[in-house]
Amino acid sequence: MRASMRVEPSPAMPELRRVIGDGEGHPDGEVTGLDDAGLLALHRSMVLLRTYDERSLTYHRQGRIGTYAIFWGTEAIQAGSVHALDEVDWVFPSYRESAIGLLRGMAPATILAWWRGHPAGWWDPRERRVASICVPIATHVPHAAGLAWGLRLRGERGCAVCYFGDGATSEGAFHEGANFAAVMDAPLVLLCNNNQWAISTPLAAQTRAAALADKAAGYGMPGVRVDGGDVLAVYDATRQAVERARAGEGPTLIEAVTYRMAPHATADDPSLYIDEARVEEERRSECVARYEGYLRRRGLLTDELAEAARADALAAMREGIAAAEALPAPDPALVFDTAYADPPAQLVAERAELLRLLSEDGR
Amino acid sequence: MRASMRVEPSPAMPELRRVIGDGEGHPDGEVTGLDDAGLLALHRSMVLLRTYDERSLTYHRQGRIGTYAIFWGTEAIQAGSVHALDEVDWVFPSYRESAIGLLRGMAPATILAWWRGHPAGWWDPRERRVASICVPIATHVPHAAGLAWGLRLRGERGCAVCYFGDGATSEGAFHEGANFAAVMDAPLVLLCNNNQWAISTPLAAQTRAAALADKAAGYGMPGVRVDGGDVLAVYDATRQAVERARAGEGPTLIEAVTYRMAPHATADDPSLYIDEARVEEERRSECVARYEGYLRRRGLLTDELAEAARADALAAMREGIAAAEALPAPDPALVFDTAYADPPAQLVAERAELLRLLSEDGR
Amino acid sequence: MKTLVEAVNDGLHTEMERDPSVMVMGEDVGILGGVFRATAGLRERFGSDRCVDTPLAEAGILGTAVGLAMAGFRPVCEMQYDAFSYPCLDQLICHVGRYRWRTGGAMEFPITVRMPYGGRVRAPELHDDSPEAYYVHTPGIKVAIPSTPADAKGLLAAAIRDADPVVVLEPKLIYRTARGEVPEGEHVVPLGSARVARQGTDVTVVAYGAMVAVAEAAAERADASVEVLDLRSLKPLDEGALLESVGKTGRAVVVAEAPRVAGFAAEVAAVLAEKAILDLRGPVVRVTGYDVPYPYWTIEDAYLPSPERVLAALDKVMAF
Amino acid sequence: MKTLVEAVNDGLHTEMERDPSVMVMGEDVGILGGVFRATAGLRERFGSDRCVDTPLAEAGILGTAVGLAMAGFRPVCEMQYDAFSYPCLDQLICHVGRYRWRTGGAMEFPITVRMPYGGRVRAPELHDDSPEAYYVHTPGIKVAIPSTPADAKGLLAAAIRDADPVVVLEPKLIYRTARGEVPEGEHVVPLGSARVARQGTDVTVVAYGAMVAVAEAAAERADASVEVLDLRSLKPLDEGALLESVGKTGRAVVVAEAPRVAGFAAEVAAVLAEKAILDLRGPVVRVTGYDVPYPYWTIEDAYLPSPERVLAALDKVMAF
Numbered sequence A, B: 001m002r003a004s005m006r007v008e009p010s011p012a013m014p015e016l017r018r019v020i021g022d023g024e025g026h027p028d029g030e031v032t033g034l035d036d037a038g039l040l041a042l043h044r045s046m047v048l049l050r051t052y053d054e055r056s057l058t059y060h061r062q063g064r065i066g067t068y069a070i071f072w073g074t075e076a077i078q079a080g081s082v083h084a085l086d087e088v089d090w091v092f093p094s095y096r097e098s099a100i101g102l103l104r105g106m107a108p109a110t111i112l113a114w115w116r117g118h119p120a121g122w123w124d125p126r127e128r129r130v131a132s133i134c135v136p137i138a139t140h141v142p143h144a145a146g147l148a149w150g151l152r153l154r155g156e157r158g159c160a161v162c163y164f165g166d167g168a169t170s171e172g173a174f175h176e177g178a179n180f181a182a183v184m185d186a187p188l189v190l191l192c193n194n195n196q197w198a199i200s201t202p203l204a205a206q207t208r209a210a211a212l213a214d215k216a217a218g219y220g221m222p223g224v225r226v227d228g229g230d231v232l233a234v235y236d237a238t239r240q241a242v243e244r245a246r247a248g249e250g251p252t253l254i255e256a257v258t259y260r261m262a263p264h265a266t267a268d269d270p271s272l273y274i275d276e277a278r279v280e281e282e283r284r285s286e287c288v289a290r291y292e293g294y295l296r297r298r299g300l301l302t303d304e305l306a307e308a309a310r311a312d313a314l315a316a317m318r319e320g321i322a323a324a325e326a327l328p329a330p331d332p333a334l335v336f337d338t339a340y341a342d343p344p345a346q347l348v349a350e351r352a353e354l355l356r357l358l359s360e361d362g363r
Numbered sequence C, D: 001m002k003t004l005v006e007a008v009n010d011g012l013h014t015e016m017e018r019d020p021s022v023m024v025m026g027e028d029v030g031i032l033g034g035v036f037r038a039t040a041g042l043r044e045r046f047g048s049d050r051c052v053d054t055p056l057a058e059a060g061i062l063g064t065a066v067g068l069a070m071a072g073f074r075p076v077c078e079m080q081y082d083a084f085s086y087p088c089l090d091q092l093i094c095h096v097g098r099y100r101w102r103t104g105g106a107m108e109f110p111i112t113v114r115m116p117y118g119g120r121v122r123a124p125e126l127h128d129d130s131p132e133a134y135y136v137h138t139p140g141i142k143v144a145i146p147s148t149p150a151d152a153k154g155l156l157a158a159a160i161r162d163a164d165p166v167v168v169l170e171p172k173l174i175y176r177t178a179r180g181e182v183p184e185g186e187h188v189v190p191l192g193s194a195r196v197a198r199q200g201t202d203v204t205v206v207a208y209g210a211m212v213a214v215a216e217a218a219a220e221r222a223d224a225s226v227e228v229l230d231l232r233s234l235k236p237l238d239e240g241a242l243l244e245s246v247g248k249t250g251r252a253v254v255v256a257e258a259p260r261v262a263g264f265a266a267e268v269a270a271v272l273a274e275k276a277i278l279d280l281r282g283p284v285v286r287v288t289g290y291d292v293p294y295p296y297w298t299i300e301d302a303y304l305p306s307p308e309r310v311l312a313a314l315d316k317v318m319a320f
């Protein structure tokens, strides 16, 4: 890799914000806003996501879902941030947060259906204020900015969180969305999952910024850098950003620093480009165990509770995959039926022709 | 205008870098790299640009050129930067720097032809290393980044300067181009003419950044903020950026702060949105007179020299408009002849058909 | 009597008055009232939250409009010029045309994108494009192009009220030269209905936007009896009117200023080749721009379809 | 015997070997060798300056390619997937297709853009688009689409060597299933020459990319004698081959998986309606995708042109 040739060093980055201790210098901390029940609920969310992810990988290997974007190790980012929100707040996931709707009560079967290429994977974003999964990188940043701006215009108290990766920060859509959000005082939290890889492209080939949070100043918004494996640090940073947002103070960029601990997606072979030893090392400090350690040190998590969280999540997944697999084959008419509220006559005619042909073929 | 709601103030901006004094606290300074002859050559360049601009406005009023993008007041930015370059270096103008080729020996007639919608306004960028005038905002930033990257790959010592406005920094193309330049260690100077307006849109509606130079950190490059009315400050900042570029240290973002002292273009009516008194005030400290004052204080510029610079520039313009007006009406075949090196057969046939028709019509 | 751009302005006032969820956004649409003054007066009347001067970023404009639509607004986005709309194509193709589908039809995205388009305005490059094919080809997107002031108001109203995203291309060449009666108050011209601009029996000239006047000028001078069909809406296309006219005349010429290859004129010809083959007594001739960048303005007249070129096509079709 | 994607890889190796100014750039093309492994081995062989892993920014990729071309390189840009190419449309339309023109023909912009395209790959949304019409409609841009491994190598070589910008769309569905002999070493298939994939006398099926096999499958089962014309290059179009075939058969069906409205199939039909009207014994029928977003994959088979749909069109044309 080309050596960095920066001459004027950028301002030294503050250490990553942390709450959960490691016994070596960092003592355990506490955060505002979470009582014991809240802390345990957060744990259950992490376990639910972890279970979803691990089961999905298995289902993929069994041929029961298609390509799947693994998110193992980012449960802290997802759960930490969602728990800092109210029900009125919106969530804009990328493919990496495909299952984040679970934390809003979405059925696993819905998300599994999405990964099975079944129209039952469609949902109404307004139901749970979870936008559709965004596939083209960074293009949902302006959506989130617009929605948040709209909430402000309506005088509502809601805000929005938008999730994207380190690679996404290279796209024009990220830039334009962030700038709009700032200019429009949109109540938005820009949450960057900096896992230091965009498929095979390492952060150093993505940007020369010392930290992605350095981009915030260019939009005139605060930039915050947290340990993305520390669910409470993510929670706390989000909580503060949400506070600013609700107070009309505009967007915040949060860079949650982590490391990609799994292949980019099921189709990916990271052995071609990643040092597997590094991955193994990162996995040793993964976020769920870290949080469990914290809860146990605080005497909150018992074996029974941990077991129950896992068992409940597993049961939900078992039910979810069964429900997804029980879905009837979708009606081919759906090819035509949701694109337009008021479809062009030509399209209506083509629909009729195709359905006639399909029924003649006896398919 | 919506009030700024920034809470965490961004780091205090350093005062604008200045070299030319104003007698009130700022003493005149000096810069490396310009001897007396160089200082006077710089003056002649500024006068040439100023004369081009003022004559063009007149020609427009006389119906001799079409819509024209006035650049009155930015001569310091253009001349200051070009004089810090070598002949091997490339220049990427926007419509606001349409006449920057003059500083590389381009004939005024060529640029006037461009504004007359005549194909003689086309030029070969390699001849003077002046890229074509870029009309769509910010889209030439990646071009300049790519060219500069290419020069590095070829092991050549050239670099590139890319000019764009404050509004341009909102475009995704600016962002992607700047990031590529940084990642590829491209020898590039990003020169932002921050005239604080994008047509009718003031800077405050464009960005919440405290300064556009604040964007540099997000790309891991130095950001420099200079007084855009101080030609020596621009020269010096560019010289330093070019030095970094040639040393393989990558791009620099220079924000040259000025104020738009003329309508956006001839078609624009700024009275609808600008405080004319402010414009008048800004015009009082315009860059050519400021530099002339400096040169006179240093005993370098005499009345004769100043007069000669003006007279030569005027003569060049008189000759230029005459030459532009003497150009024959272009051959309509040119509609077809330069798009493809190897045009599709259909297009060749259509060309023949149209030319036959036009000749039949006796046009 | 109003000009076309005044009719657009009238339409925006009327629709914003009628529906508080309508908001206008774009570069310089607010305090300046747009570089063509199409949005003049809106900011004074409806405030800067409903007529918004945005940052200079077309993808950002359309992308935030998607979010505003999710928040219940009906955004009307102005692209300052045709060729400056290209940065928004990504949002248009990936999201504006797909988001309703993606929600299983649950959510509406009633976004309008309007822009001045077309050539012959004696401007530097990239101020003269006719990009309708990019828009029409995009699933989920409807496209309308008026040629008269009344239609400019009525089609815009239809676009704004439509539950689906609609792109309205306004022929800037005739912004101030096309004048006509425009109904006061609410006025809607439904999408998908063409207009017979001139009756004729021998040959149909299909056109839209500024090309309608070119077709009419040619018709005036032609030996044959020429029917001019102003499509008004490219998607949905009024196939009925098209087939009826060509069924009557048996001959068709399609006029459009966009580059020929895979332009919208090809779609019209393809519909005729599929559905009017028995009616056609001659070739379907396209009179269009060429597969080259829109030229420098001293030679733009050679590029653009002219009455002469239309007449030559009419001769060819009639003599067949 | 090579697969189609291996042939692409072979072509890239060959052309980079041949001409040191050729460089490959894109997301994940380097160390990974591309998500489809089309660029595998290039970085090892030619170094990281000639096979460049870029930041994640498609407009940046194509925009810097313009600058690299100005510096004398022949950039070959990979767009990771069809639908992820849309952010580059602005650069493509405003600059890649216009810069040569803008220099009065003085400078060449020998840029190649290649991407996997097309549907039926059982992937989440936006991995299945057929965007050729956007590219073909853009002045200054040529477009090629191979359907065999040999053509994948040969057309890519022609694209890279062409002085004009060329977009090559590679049918990803058959990346690994299409296998065939591929000439060793230098192999160029000139742009603008179609290929008769199957001889026939009654009706011509015009197709390209993965649709050629669909056309052939239908031809196999048809009662009539079907000629299958594989266009290979959409612009320049081999009008001669098209008109010759339809002149012989008198009937035409056009198959393309892109949405129908203003898709490239319309251009083919329009050429026939203009230049083959006396030869046509029936309507020109298009068998295409629909004016809807490419569907979820459990129902994508209904969307895509199938042998059955082509057969139905053949019946219609033959029975006319």
Ligand SMILES: Cc1ncc(C[n+]2csc(CCOP(=O)(O)OP(=O)(O)O)c2C)c(N)n1
Pocket (backbone or CB within 6 Å): A096, A135, A136, A137, A164, A165, A166, A167, A168, A169, A193, A195, A197, A198, A199, A260, A264, D027, D056, D080, D084, D087
């Ligand atoms: C516009 C666009 N370009 C390319 C892709 C293909 N792609 C999918 S994921 C990915 C890498 C994204 O990296 P990052 O933003 O860091 O997110 P991560 O996957 O690491 O969470 C790419 C290039 C895409 N989905 N969208």
Ligand SMILES: Cc1ncc(C[n+]2csc(CCOP(=O)(O)OP(=O)(O)O)c2C)c(N)n1
Pocket (backbone or CB within 6 Å): B096, B135, B136, B137, B164, B165, B166, B167, B168, B169, B193, B195, B197, B198, B199, B260, B264, C027, C056, C080, C084
């Ligand atoms: C992509 C694009 N969008 C819109 C325009 C129309 N336009 C021309 S100049 C301008 C304002 C540019 O402002 P700024 O970047 O500050 O440069 P300045 O004109 O002030 O020098 C706009 C919006 C354009 N040329 N290109």
Ligand SMILES: [Mg+2]
Pocket (backbone or CB within 6 Å): A165, A166, A167, A193, A194, A195, A196, A197, A198, A199
């Ligand atoms: Mg990443």
Ligand SMILES: [Mg+2]
Pocket (backbone or CB within 6 Å): B165, B166, B167, B193, B194, B195, B196, B197, B198, B199
């Ligand atoms: Mg400006």
